[in-house]
Structures are given as structure tokens and as C-alpha cells.
Amino acid sequence: MELAAEYQVAYDNNYRAFKKGISSTESIQYYTSWCVGYEKDLSKGETYNGPIEAAKAVGKLFPADRENVKILDIAAGTGYVGEELRDIGFVQIDALEPSEGMLEIARSKGIYQNHILDILGGTNYIIENDYYDCTAVSGGMGEGHIPCTGILEMIRIVKPGGVVAIAMREEYLNYVEEYQNKLEPLMEELEKAGIWEKIDRTVYENHFVGKTGVLFLYRVK
Numbered sequence: 001m002e003l004a005a006e007y008q009v010a011y012d013n014n015y016r017a018f019k020k021g022i023s024s025t026e027s028i029q030y031y032t033s034w035c036v037g038y039e040k041d042l043s044k045g046e047t048y049n050g051p052i053e054a055a056k057a058v059g060k061l062f063p064a065d066r067e068n069v070k071i072l073d074i075a076a077g078t079g080y081v082g083e084e085l086r087d088i089g090f091v092q093i094d095a096l097e098p099s100e101g102m103l104e105i106a107r108s109k110g111i112y113q114n115h116i117l118d119i120l121g122g123t124n125y126i127i128e129n130d131y132y133d134c135t136a137v138s139g140g141m142g143e144g145h146i147p148c149t150g151i152l153e154m155i156r157i158v159k160p161g162g163v164v165a166i167a168m169r170e171e172y173l174n175y176v177e178e179y180q181n182k183l184e185p186l187m188e189e190l191e192k193a194g195i196w197e198k199i200d201r202t203v204y205e206n207h208f209v210g211k212t213g214v215l216f217l218y219r220v221k
């Protein structure tokens with residue numbers, strides 16, 4: 001794909017976090033070194049639209065009483081998803097994010113009630129079963145990022161009747177070995193086993209610099 005020069009820089013900086021073979025530790029360290037430039041490169045509403053798509057979908061599923069809905073923004077980064085959720089009336093939002101630098105920027109925005117420095121399913125902070133009404137992820141799925149087992153953790157911490165929302169780059173479903181023939185089959189198996197049910201699977205344009213995104217929405221049973 002040919003990209004304009006300013007998009008090429010954003011693309012290259014983002015690629016360093018998701019490059020083939022990167023470990024979880026390397027990726028998290030990279031985010032801390034990149035955190036100050038992150039929002040310049042991934043400009044919400046321009047180069048990067050995943051957070052807007054995820055929050056819009058969550059808003060539709062919780063049309064009323066939003067101040068009482070407990071949400072965990074997983075892989076919260078600098079707080080893009082939280083900002084969108086706050087702007088449509090959600091208040092009880094927590095952030096889970098393993099990069100200290102990213103989480104400090106999120107904290108400075110005053111959006112979240114709790115700031116959890118951890119990977120999903122980590123041990124720094126154990127989240128109770130059935131605690132949240134919703135978990136939302138944008139951009140947290142990819143090489144060296146949230147593994148397939150993260151899906152089980154999302155289900156564990158969401159109440160029956162609650163929602164799991166995941167916005168990710170569509171091509172990662174096949175490009176990332178951890179997900180290839182594993183992530184969607186796992187989601188389907190969990191549905192067959194009656195653990196959750198699919199609300200929607202939508203492909204959308206321009207998740208990140210022209211790359212399509214896919215938004216998964218599931219209701220936990």
C-alpha cells in the first residue's frame with residue numbers, strides 16, 4: 001500500500017509495536033518509549049478510528065442509565081476509548097493497561113475511576129468474577145498483544161447479560177499466528193457451548209490508516 005509521507009511515519013511507528021515475533025514485554029516497553037508521540041501518530045478520527053467504532057457500539061447497547069454501567073477499557077493506552085465513552089455519558093470507567101507511560105497519560109486525562117497497571121489476566125490486580133457490565137478493547141489485539149486466552153478473561157469478569165466489545169485490525173485475524181484459525185473458532189466454540197452469544201460482527205473502513213477493522217460484539221450468558 002502506497003501511503004502519504006505523514007501516514008507512513010504513523011504506520012511505521014505503529015508497526016514497531018506489532019512487528020512479527022515481538023514479545024509481550026518488548027511491545028509494552030515500546031509503548032512506554034512511544035507514549036508521548038502515540039496520539040500524534042494515531043490521530044483519533046483521522047488515521048485511527050477503532051476507539052470511535054468501539055464506543056459507538058457500546059453506546060448503542062447501553063442506551064439508558066449510562067452513569068450506572070461499569071466498563072473496563074482493556075489495553076486502554078492513552079485513554080482514547082475512555083474519552084469516547086465519557087463523551088456519551090458513561091462515568092464508571094476503569095482502565096487496564098500494562099505500559100506505565102501510556103497509563104500515566106490516560107491518568108492525566110481524569111477519565112477513569114481506577115487505573116490498573118497490568119496485562120489482561122495478569123496478577124498485579126485480580127478482578128472479581130462478573131464485575132463489569134462491559135469490557136471494551138480497541139487496538140489491543142495483535143502480535144505480542146492480548147492472546148486468545150484474553151477472551152476467557154473478558155468473559156470471566158463480565159456479568160451475565162453484559163457485553164464484550166473488541167475492535168481490531170481485520171487482517172490480524174490471519175496475519176497473527178496466535179489468532180490464525182484460533183481466535184474466531186474459539187469465539188464460535190464459546191457460543192456453541194452457551195457461554196456467550198454473538199450480537200454482531202461488523203467490518204468497518206479505516207480502522208487504522210486505511211486498513212479495515214472488525215468489531216466483535218458478544219453478550220455473556
Ligand SMILES: C[S@@+](CC[C@H](N)C(=O)[O-])C[C@H]1O[C@@H](n2cnc3c(N)ncnc32)[C@H](O)[C@@H]1O
Nearest residue numbers: 031075076077080099119120138139140145146
Ligand atoms: C494500539 S494500543 C491501543 C490503545 C488504546 N486502546 C487506543 O485505542 O488508543 C495497544 C495497547 O495494548 C496494550 N497491551 C499490549 N498487550 C496487552 C495485554 N496483554 N493486555 C492488555 N493490554 C495490552 C499496550 O500496552 C497498548 O497500550
